[in-house]
Amino acid sequence: MYNFAVIGLGYVGLRVAYNLAKNDYNVIGFDINEKRITELQNNYDHNLDINTDLLSLVNITYTNDPEQLSKANFYFIDIDTPINQQRDPDITALKKACETLSSYIKPNDIIVIESTVAPGTTEDILIEIFECGSQLKSGKDFFVGYSPERIVPGDLKHDLSNTAKIIAAQNKETLHEIKKIYEKLINAPVALAKSIKVAEAAKILENIQRDINIALMNEFATFTKKMDISIYDVIDVAKTKWNFIPFTPGLVGGHCIPVDPYYLISQAKDNDVETPLISTAREVNNKMVDYISHLVLDNRSPGKVLILGLSYKQDIADVRNSLSIALYHLLTSKTKTVMTHDPIAYIDKASVNMQDWEQINNIDTLIVTVAHERFKHLPKTELLKKLNPNALIIDIPNIFHNMFTENDNVKYWSF
Numbered sequence: 001m002y003n004f005a006v007i008g009l010g011y012v013g014l015r016v017a018y019n020l021a022k023n024d025y026n027v028i029g030f031d032i033n034e035k036r037i038t039e040l041q042n043n044y045d046h047n048l049d050i051n052t053d054l055l056s057l058v059n060i061t062y063t064n065d066p067e068q069l070s071k072a073n074f075y076f077i078d079i080d081t082p083i084n085q086q087r088d089p090d091i092t093a094l095k096k097a098c099e100t101l102s103s104y105i106k107p108n109d110i111i112v113i114e115s116t117v118a119p120g121t122t123e124d125i126l127i128e129i130f131e132c133g134s135q136l137k138s139g140k141d142f143f144v145g146y147s148p149e150r151i152v153p154g155d156l157k158h159d160l161s162n163t164a165k166i167i168a169a170q171n172k173e174t175l176h177e178i179k180k181i182y183e184k185l186i187n188a189p190v191a192l193a194k195s196i197k198v199a200e201a202a203k204i205l206e207n208i209q210r211d212i213n214i215a216l217m218n219e220f221a222t223f224t225k226k227m228d229i230s231i232y233d234v235i236d237v238a239k240t241k242w243n244f245i246p247f248t249p250g251l252v253g254g255h256c257i258p259v260d261p262y263y264l265i266s267q268a269k270d271n272d273v274e275t276p277l278i279s280t281a282r283e284v285n286n287k288m289v290d291y292i293s294h295l296v297l298d299n300r301s302p303g304k305v306l307i308l309g310l311s312y313k314q315d316i317a318d319v320r321n322s323l324s325i326a327l328y329h330l331l332t333s334k335t336k337t338v339m340t341h342d343p344i345a346y347i348d349k350a351s352v353n354m355q356d357w358e359q360i361n362n363i364d365t366l367i368v369t370v371a372h373e374r375f376k377h378l379p380k381t382e383l384l385k386k387l388n389p390n391a392l393i394i395d396i397p398n399i400f401h402n403m404f405t406e407n408d409n410v411k412y413w414s415f
Helices: 011-022 034-041 066-071 092-102 121-134 172-185 196-226 231-238 260-270 276-286 288-297 323-332 380-386
Strands: 003-007 026-030 060-063 074-077 110-113 143-146 165-169 190-192 305-308 338-341 363-368 387-395 410-413
Touching (some): 003 011, 003 066, 003 092, 011 026, 011 060, 011 172, 026 066, 034 060, 066 092, 074 092, 092 121, 110 121, 110 172, 121 143, 121 196, 165 172, 165 196, 172 190, 196 260, 196 276, 276 288, 288 323, 288 363, 305 323, 323 338, 363 380
Parallel strands (some): 003 074, 026 060, 074 110, 110 143, 165 190, 305 338, 305 363, 363 387
Antiparallel strands (some): 143 165
16 A cells, blocks of 8 residues: 655645545645645645645645655655756756655655656656665665656646656556556556656657747747738638647746756757757747837837736746746836736735736736736726727737727737
């Protein structure tokens, strides 16, 4: 009988812990963030991914005391793997988590890494940390597997329970044990990768593919705008072909798409492999902040600016690598009055000029960055009351398409 510990209680880790507990397993949820532990002990998830009612129905022991890890014999590691300011991979937190766990590894324990890493990281770096700290031999005394996470925050259609899982392990016996557990957690196929490196590479490829496709649409959208064509009109007819994929332009943020390509780019450089397409896609998507700022600042005074939306995508609280925040800081360095409004985003309001909706008025430039559902349903009359005459509306996600006319005395822009 396994007793489980989930190390790292972000979007992914909490989902794993919750699904284990739903299946009546003994679950320890470990995180070094004391505030996060206190919130979860009170059945509150600030990511708004699992609601309080659902969390209150399962029994998870939340703790920031590493000694509690000794009670488990099957571990999931779900630590964020970001990039640094130079856009180099930063697995410092992941290595620290592995060092912490290594003190509590016992014979026959199983460890599954779910964090996104470059191919080879688990076997070349993390296993060595486990062995050094435990004085045990992996593949003989304890066993390691890898399963890339596929959680998509804000996606109500696809979650851990119905999304296919890739798994890999050091040997067939461990792979079989890991497969049995995931088959209890999900009602979807479990795909067996030929090696841990293959599983690591698959995760990075998934997000690079999305990054490149969005970059294509961003680049194409700047062209169609010059031609006075709406890219959304183009997409509407193009998607009548069965193999056209209707990606849309926008600001690419979050903890996966704008991060994972750099793990491959860095490793490729170390191995003297050029990745011009992947690197260019990153540049195209990062430059969208500059593109939007030029729309605001060129040829007119921006006046009082409101950025509507701060999270990195619609209907989630997460602001990691949000280009909406990057846009905010860029504009505040170039113009006087920039404010923001986002009723969902989990952010320190002191770091941005966050305003309640009722306080907002006399806006000269409105920039819509995120298609929150509640934004989509704002009445036109209410929006117009917030705007000065001849205000500029920059609608990046195209949520107010066909709403405004010449009689509204505003200038509306969308791709």
